Amino acid sequence: MNAAPSPRADARENRRRLIEATRQAISSRGLDVSALDIARAAGLGVGTLYRRFGTKEALLDAVVLGLYDELCDTARVYMTHADAWEGLCEFVIELAKGHRDSRGLAAVTAACDQQPSPELAQRTAALQEAVADLTERARATGLLRADVTWQDIIICSRAALDTQHCLGVDAGPEGWRRIITILLDGLRAPGHTALAGPPPRTTGF
Amino acid sequence: MNAAPSPRADARENRRRLIEATRQAISSRGLDVSALDIARAAGLGVGTLYRRFGTKEALLDAVVLGLYDELCDTARVYMTHADAWEGLCEFVIELAKGHRDSRGLAAVTAACDQQPSPELAQRTAALQEAVADLTERARATGLLRADVTWQDIIICSRAALDTQHCLGVDAGPEGWRRIITILLDGLRAPGHTALAGPPPRTTGF
DNA sequence: CTAAATCGGACGATACTCGTCCGCTTGAGG
DNA sequence: CCTCAAGCGGACGAGTATCGTCCGATTTAG
Numbered sequence: 001m002n003a004a005p006s007p008r009a010d011a012r013e014n015r016r017r018l019i020e021a022t023r024q025a026i027s028s029r030g031l032d033v034s035a036l037d038i039a040r041a042a043g044l045g046v047g048t049l050y051r052r053f054g055t056k057e058a059l060l061d062a063v064v065l066g067l068y069d070e071l072c073d074t075a076r077v078y079m080t081h082a083d084a085w086e087g088l089c090e091f092v093i094e095l096a097k098g099h100r101d102s103r104g105l106a107a108v109t110a111a112c113d114q115q116p117s118p119e120l121a122q123r124t125a126a127l128q129e130a131v132a133d134l135t136e137r138a139r140a141t142g143l144l145r146a147d148v149t150w151q152d153i154i155i156c157s158r159a160a161l162d163t164q165h166c167l168g169v170d171a172g173p174e175g176w177r178r179i180i181t182i183l184l185d186g187l188r189a190p191g192h193t194a195l196a197g198p199p200p201r202t203t204g205f
Numbered sequence: 206m207n208a209a210p211s212p213r214a215d216a217r218e219n220r221r222r223l224i225e226a227t228r229q230a231i232s233s234r235g236l237d238v239s240a241l242d243i244a245r246a247a248g249l250g251v252g253t254l255y256r257r258f259g260t261k262e263a264l265l266d267a268v269v270l271g272l273y274d275e276l277c278d279t280a281r282v283y284m285t286h287a288d289a290w291e292g293l294c295e296f297v298i299e300l301a302k303g304h305r306d307s308r309g310l311a312a313v314t315a316a317c318d319q320q321p322s323p324e325l326a327q328r329t330a331a332l333q334e335a336v337a338d339l340t341e342r343a344r345a346t347g348l349l350r351a352d353v354t355w356q357d358i359i360i361c362s363r364a365a366l367d368t369q370h371c372l373g374v375d376a377g378p379e380g381w382r383r384i385i386t387i388l389l390d391g392l393r394a395p396g397h398t399a400l401a402g403p404p405p406r407t408t409g410f
Numbered sequence: 411c412t413a414a415a416t417c418g419g420a421c422g423a424t425a426c427t428c429g430t431c432c433g434c435t436t437g438a439g440g
Numbered sequence: 441c442c443t444c445a446a447g448c449g450g451a452c453g454a455g456t457a458t459c460g461t462c463c464g465a466t467t468t469a470g
Contacts, residue, residue, distance in 0.1 A: 007415090008415060008416070008467090008468060008469080009468075009469090010415095010416070010417085010467075010468070011415080011416065011417095011468095014416090014417085034457075034458060034459085035458075035459065035460080036419095036457095036458075036459090039418095039419095044417080044418080045417060045418035045419050046418080046419070046459090046460085047416095047417065047418055047419065047460090047461080047462085048416080048417060048418075049460095050459090050460060050461080051416075051417080055459090055460080056458095056459070056460085148383075148387070152383060152384075152387070155380070155383075155384055156384065156387065159364040159365060159367065159384055159388075160364060162364065162367035175360070178353075178357060178360075179357075179360055179361065179364055179388075181391075182353070182357070182361065182388055182391035182392060183364075183384075183387055183388060183391055184391070185390070185391035186386075186387035186388055186389070186390035186391030186392075187387060187391075212446090212447095213436090213437060213438080213445095213446060213447065214437075214438090215436075215437070215446095215447070215448085216437095216446080216447065216448095219447085219448085239426075239427060239428085240427075240428065240429080241426095241427075241428090244449095244450095249448080249449080250448060250449035250450055251428090251429085251449080251450070252429090252430080252431085252447095252448065252449055252450065253447080253448060253449075254429095255428085255429060255430080256447075256448080259429095260428090260429080261427095261428070261429085411470100412469105412470095413468105413469100413470100414467105414468090414469095415466105415467085415468075415469095416465105416466080416467070416468085417464105417465085417466070417467080418463105418464100418465085418466095419462105419463105420461105420462095420463100421460105421461085421462085422459105422460095422461085422462100423458105423459085423460090423461100424457105424458085424459080424460105425456105425457085425458085425459100426455105426456085426457085426458100427454105427455085427456085427457100428453105428454090428455085428456100429452105429453095429454095430451105430452085430453085430454105431450105431451095431452085431453100432449105432450105432451100433448105433449100434447105434448080434449085435446105435447080435448070435449095436445105436446085436447075436448085437444105437445095437446080437447085438443100438444100438445100438446100439442105439443095439444105440441100440442085440443090
């Protein structure tokens with residue numbers, strides 16, 4: 001075994017570049033980026049992309065899986081947060097950031113829903129369990145309103161970012177934080193926190 | 206003048222059908238529906254679509270303008286609501302419904318931002334003024350938190366629906382109402398209202 | 411220095427969409 | 441009932457975008 005002991009250094013570097021470029025491309029233009037655009041952004045030819053990953057889908061899968069892994073790590077961190085409500089809030093914000101970096105991720109999940117790759121299914125299950133756990137911990141403190149489920153939490157984490165994507169630059173680069181704040185206040189049983197960031201300058205609907 | 210006194214009855218009916226089909230198509234699949242799909246949904250040939258409207262863009266413009274007009278009417282109604290806070294809440298819900306029926310509307314607004322059609326620009330301005338007015342009235346009652354602007358209100362009205370579109374059927378056909386409720390609670394200065402509808406059954410992120 | 415691994419991007423194939431064209435059908439007035 | 445202009449359907453051409461392949465040129469590593 002170990003028939004491929006060490007890929008050439010430039011090949012490895014190009015693979016890294018491709019993944020990084022794909023991340024940024026997905027973040028700014030969604031999951032339907034063309035292979036050519038990704039390769040260009042990585043400063044490589046499209047041939048290299050297909051040689052490294054075989055298919056465009058494989059590249060996207062690798063990137064999405066990486067993001068899921070990071071989210072799993074993040075969840076694990078906030079699970080041990082001293083203040084359960086704070087932990088939930090910060091994780092929701094991190095989850096929103098994750099959505100920012102994998103715009104259209106839900107579309108992929110839905111598309112692969114028929115036959116999700118085992119790895120993706122495993123990560124999805126782990127993340128859901130983590131969110132459910134964080135939700136229960138926060139509810140136990142009495143700071144989270146009783147009538148929301150962990151699914152609601154997930155949806156809230158998306159809402160702000162989806163809006164951000166639709167409104168584009170109008171809401172400012174950090175405009176989603178205002179919506180997250182409003183949502184978290186709506187989730188909180190008592191009291192409110194101050195809105196952060198400058199108000200959005202929306203011009204459309 | 207009046208060189209076209211009365212189009213044939215079937216032509217008028219087909220025009221109506223096309224507009225209706227376009228509405229539903231936009232609602233379920235966004236603004237980038239193909240002309241063929243619209244014509245098929247209307248039970249007509251694509252030739253008829255182009256004869257009636259000249260271009261696909263003209264058809265979309267007609268539909269979008271119609272939706273804007275309805276929203277303007279709705280705004281006028283809630284402006285005279287006895288309870289300013291209730292009026293704002295219900296209008297936000299109606300606005301969300303409007304977004305449901307014109308998915309991707311913001312994209313069009315943004316695209317036409319360079320040179321918006323005079324009619325659309327007029328409607329947009331009227332709607333913005335209406336939202337600003339409703340916001341101020343609600344703020345005056347002290348029920349609306351002080352740190353949100355009318356732009357925040359618009360964004361909130363989008364957030365729930367955008368999420369709905371991304372999550373698809375997972376959140377149920379009325380799942381957006383839960384998010385709207387959370388958002389409105391987050392906008393409200395004191396207290397909370399009960400979440401309506403069954404909890405979402407999300408399976409993805 | 412050499413050979414194998416790697417790269418770049420032109421290229422064929424495929425798919426999708428817009429808008430046109432023309433032979434056939436249908437509505438409505440005489 | 442008849443006539444004919446108005447209307448209809450959908451095949452079709454043209455344009456565009458994307459995927460994935462192929463092969464000559466280049467580079468790496470021993």
